[in-house]
Amino acid sequence: MSEQLPDAPVEPTQDLGERPARTPWQAMLWAQRVSWLGAMACALVLEISGLYDESRAWWESTFVDGLSYVADSLVIWLILVVLIGLTNRVVLSLGIVVAFTVVIAVANRVKLGLRSEPIYPSDVDFLKQREFLLSMVSPHMLVVAGVGLVAIVLAAWFLGRKFEPRMMSIWPSHLPVRRQLGAVVFRAAVVTLALALLADTAHFNNPGNPWRGIYEVGDQRKWRYWNQKTNYAANGFVGGFLYNMPTVAMKTPPGYSxxxxxxxxxxxxxxxAQVNRKRTGSLDDVNVVLVLSxxxxxxxxxxxxxxxxxxxxxxxxxxxxxxxxxxxxxxxxxxxxxxxxxxxxxxxxxxxxxxxxxxxxxxxxxxxxxxxxxxxxxxxxxxxxxxxxxxxxxxxxxxxxxxxxxxxxxxxxxxxxxxxxxxxxxxxxxxxxxxxxxxxxxxxxxxxxxxxxxxxxxxxxxxxxxxxxxxxxxxxxxxxxxxxxxxxxxxxxxxxxxxxxxxxxxxxxxxxxxxxxxxxxxxxxxxxxxxxxxxxxxxxxxxxxxxxxxxxxxxxxxxxxxxxxxxxxxxxxxxxxxxxxxxxxxxxxxxxxxxxxxxxxxxxxxxxxxxxxxxxxxxxxxxxxxxxxxxxxxxxxxxxxxx
Missing domain, CATH: 3.40.720.10 (Alkaline Phosphatase, subunit A)
Known part of the structure; x- marks a missing residue:
């Protein structure tokens, strides 16, 4: 009777189609790295969308002078953090942000070509004017763009389901109730903090705004309001966009009372009265036609x-x-x-x-x-x-x-x-x-x-x-x-x-x-x-x-x-x-x-x-x-x- 040898230990294998198994903290670190790199890539796409022939100093102004590129990336990253906190999916959230980035970059490029100016926050009004948008871009192009954006989001959803490390679930059932509540509170705190930081961007032009302070590191006089193409190129797309957020129409002039x-x-x-003493004509019975051609x-x-x-x-x-x-x-x-x-x-x-x-x-x-x-x-x-x-x-x-x-x-x-x-x-x-x-x-x-x-x-x-x-x-x-x-x-x-x-x-x-x-x-x-x-x-x-x-x-x-x-x-x-x-x-x-x-x-x-x-x-x-x-x-x- 032959002696039966013990079974050799079997090395655990992982199906390439399964998501990698990592601890929640490892998954969070992975999410942080991927989301930051994704935010930097999106910021770069937006920067490139605003390039024009006079942008010779673009590389220097974007990556050397000040922190505009870092600040742009940080704003986009905070948006990603909010989405990740709400969806619990890194790749899907990144796909959504990438899709919107592509839309904004293309719109910026089109507007620069047609009107020699980048897109502004006030341009959101044009989204309600379907007839005008269709006159600028053909319906075929809009359909192709729509299909492409949906494809990006779906691809991100599929890749995330297949290969994304498991994140800590929103309500981890395997944990005691106290730790479940702690996990929820932690996630809610992260989302709330990110939203609070983003909310400050809406007041970008207020005195002492911290976001504007970041963009002004190195040079507080670099806002080129007289030429918005240059302004966006010098301060980053996000910086230029935030600079054009609604604000008080005029500062109160000195001595106003x-x-x-x-x-x-x-x-x-x-x-x-002095001018009118010498004038003998009148427009009272005359049609006045003002023609802007x-x-x-x-x-x-x-x-x-x-x-x-x-x-x-x-x-x-x-x-x-x-x-x-x-x-x-x-x-x-x-x-x-x-x-x-x-x-x-x-x-x-x-x-x-x-x-x-x-x-x-x-x-x-x-x-x-x-x-x-x-x-x-x-x-x-x-x-x-x-x-x-x-x-x-x-x-x-x-x-x-x-x-x-x-x-x-x-x-x-x-x-x-x-x-x-x-x-x-x-x-x-x-x-x-x-x-x-x-x-x-x-x-x-x-x-x-x-x-x-x-x-x-x-x-x-x-x-x-x-x-x-x-x-x-x-x-x-x-x-x-x-x-x-x-x-x-x-x-x-x-x-x-x-x-x-x-x-x-x-x-x-x-x-x-x-x-x-x-x-x-x-x-x-x-x-x-x-x-x-x-x-x-x-x-x-x-x-x-x-x-x-x-x-x-x-x-x-x-x-x-x-x-x-x-x-x-x-x-x-x-x-x-x-x-x-x-x-x-x-x-x-x-x-x-x-x-x-x-x-x-x-x-x-x-x-x-x-x-x-x-x-x-x-x-x-x-x-x-x-x-x-x-x-x-x-x-x-x-x-x-x-x-």
């Missing part, structure tokens, strides 16, 4: 390409023979609502806090009324009408126009004509101008019409069957420029027909026409060939059916258009316009980080003489008082501007 505003008002009442510019002024024909010969003739000039746009490829705000209120975006990227979205809807040209003209017998051939909620215009006091808002579905040209998805400028004429003809009272067109809004790719030929560039850029130029030609014809129709109708009418910005269709190479104000200059003119004097005005901001209109009409002005006129003698154009003198030279506040500095200080006081202050001076400085 009722007594100060009374003294200021008296000065400008005297100034207005979407993306209207003069591409023949740009370097780097040539067009086979001048797209705006009729408008050019008006510019050369009447009262005209150029406008300094706030942005390249965007900022329409901001230019409209400046036109209607006389308030400068450049005097607000840099974080107030859109008054239409972040300021005006918070009020029941707001001082504007709408109330001013309405109090002088004009019937205010807004016309915008697009969705009413775009930039919250439906709310803003109500606050301003428009009697009627005519939009895309209520216009009598809604024609499109060729394959352009936006309503034509001719239909928009015809609507203005129709409103004027139907009213016994003089009108104040604010028209914001849409025909030349991006995208312009393939809009027309006969794009204008382009030399000097090729490929997609040539196609975009050619289609854009053809759109301008259609605007040129429609505008000439509109003005001719007004003149033949016998209706006394004045028109302020201006382009809000250049379109975001040009390559980095073309932009580089047009430095300085080359990509921030659009034409404007002031036209009257009673005749037009030849006069060239300095490069201006829309804040000055109403005083210029009254000057052209030789009509009496309120004290507010006297204040704007006085500022215009020293500062003709003012936007965030940029100021021009009457010679068109860029200057700083320190370059102004004492009279110029006082005029700017007065403008700052009045803007604060009109917007978020006590409105001590509104009824005297701009009587009737509140409806």
């Amino acid at each position: 009722q007594e100060t505003m009374d003294d200021l008002t008296q000065r400008y009442e005297r100034a207005a 979407e993306s209207f510019s003069d591409p023949t002024k740009l370097q780097g390409f040539q067009l086979d024909q001048d797209p705006i010969p009729k408008t050019r003739a008006l510019l050369e023979s009447g009262t005209s000039g150029t406008m300094m746009a706030q942005l390249l490829g965007g900022g329409t609502a901001n230019m409209e705000f400046e036109m209607l209120t006389g308030q400068s975006i450049g005097l607000f806090a840099p974080q107030l990227s859109s008054p239409y979205q972040m300021l005006v809807p918070d009020y029941d009324d707001y001082p504007s040209a709408v109330g001013w003209f309405g109090s002088h017998g004009h019937k205010p009408i807004a016309i915008h051939p697009y969705i009413t909620s775009f930039y919250k215009r439906d709310q803003v126009y109500k606050v301003f006091g428009f009697d009627n808002f005519v939009h895309d579905t209520t216009m009598a004509e809604q024609d499109r040209i060729d394959d352009n998805e936006f309503i034509s400028d001719k239909s928009a101008f015809d609507e203005v004429q129709r409103q004027i003809a139907a009213s016994d009272d003089p009108l104040m019409v604010n028209l914001v067109t849409m025909q030349n809004h991006i995208p312009v790719d393939g809009n027309y069957h006969d794009p204008i030929g382009v030399q000097g560039v090729g490929g997609d850029e040539a196609d975009r420029i050619g289609n854009y130029a053809r759109g301008l030609a259609h605007t040129d014809d429609a505008l000439a027909g509109f003005l001719d129709g007004i003149k033949r109708s016998g209706e006394k009418t004045v028109v302020v026409f201006y382009g809000d910005h250049l379109p975001g269709i040009y390559s980095a190479d073309t932009i580089g060939k047009n430095p300085g104000l080359g990509m921030y200059t659009t034409p404007f003119f002031i036209w009257s059916s009673e005749g037009n004097a030849k006069r060239t005005l300095p490069q201006s901001s829309p804040t000055q258009f109403l005083p210029m209109l009254y000057e052209t009409a030789d009509a009496p002005i309120p004290p507010y316009f006297a204040m704007l006129d006085r500022l215009r003698k020293r500062v003709t154009a003012l936007e965030q980080g940029r100021m021009l003198d009457p010679q068109g030279q860029e200057i700083t506040e320190d370059d102004l003489d004492p009279a110029g500095q006082r005029a700017l200080a007065d403008a700052r006081l009045v803007q604060y008082d009109f917007s978020i202050g006590k409105r001590y001076s509104v009824d005297r400085m701009w009587p009737g501007s509140l409806r």
Whole structure:
């Protein structure tokens, strides 16, 4: 009988499909390492999404100067900690964060390409505007993106189920009740702490905010509010995004009080009275039409390409023979609502806090009324009408126009004509101008019409069957420029027909026409060939059916258009316009980080003489008082501007 040997010890084996067995503390350490590395990777993706041709110092500013990259990663890691604490799954939580990171990075890249600015916290409003989003990105692309994001999350869920070490369960049943409660309390404490730290980011711009202090290590003056592309590149995507979180619209100017505003008002009442003694004209029985022409510019002024024909010969003739000039746009490829705000209120975006990227979205809807040209003209017998051939909620215009006091808002579905040209998805400028004429003809009272067109809004790719030929560039850029130029030609014809129709109708009418910005269709190479104000200059003119004097005005901001209109009409002005006129003698154009003198030279506040500095200080006081202050001076400085 043979001797039976004892069984040899069997080494434990692990199925590759099973999750590794580790102690809870080992699993927690693993989770910490994986989540931190994932957060750093997500931060890097966001950084890369904001790169552009001028980002030469990106590596140094991101990884050497200060702690912006570390701070970005820390914010994302805290979000991951919250998700892990709630789901008890590391890989799944990472997959969710990665999916959202991809969405934000792509959106940032698209917006930079279209408007030369990164995404802001206020851009969340556009998520409610399905029609606008679909005009920017095709439904096919959105479906592909949606499927891709779902795939990322599902893949993370599958990988986590297969290979992630077991985490301590939310309610560990194998432990005594006391230890079960301890485990729950520990997890809840971690989540609560992470949420508390994240909550502080919402107050990023408050004095002494610890998060802002981390970003400012090494240099407290590195916030480049005048150029948000540079701001995001220098301070990290998350840092730039947090810097643009909502904050107080303006700091309280030194000396602001009722007594100060009374003294200021008296000065400008005297100034207005002095001006009005010499003026003999009037706008009381005259239609006033304010036309913001979407993306209207003069591409023949740009370097780097040539067009086979001048797209705006009729408008050019008006510019050369009447009262005209150029406008300094706030942005390249965007900022329409901001230019409209400046036109209607006389308030400068450049005097607000840099974080107030859109008054239409972040300021005006918070009020029941707001001082504007709408109330001013309405109090002088004009019937205010807004016309915008697009969705009413775009930039919250439906709310803003109500606050301003428009009697009627005519939009895309209520216009009598809604024609499109060729394959352009936006309503034509001719239909928009015809609507203005129709409103004027139907009213016994003089009108104040604010028209914001849409025909030349991006995208312009393939809009027309006969794009204008382009030399000097090729490929997609040539196609975009050619289609854009053809759109301008259609605007040129429609505008000439509109003005001719007004003149033949016998209706006394004045028109302020201006382009809000250049379109975001040009390559980095073309932009580089047009430095300085080359990509921030659009034409404007002031036209009257009673005749037009030849006069060239300095490069201006829309804040000055109403005083210029009254000057052209030789009509009496309120004290507010006297204040704007006085500022215009020293500062003709003012936007965030940029100021021009009457010679068109860029200057700083320190370059102004004492009279110029006082005029700017007065403008700052009045803007604060009109917007978020006590409105001590509104009824005297701009009587009737509140409806």
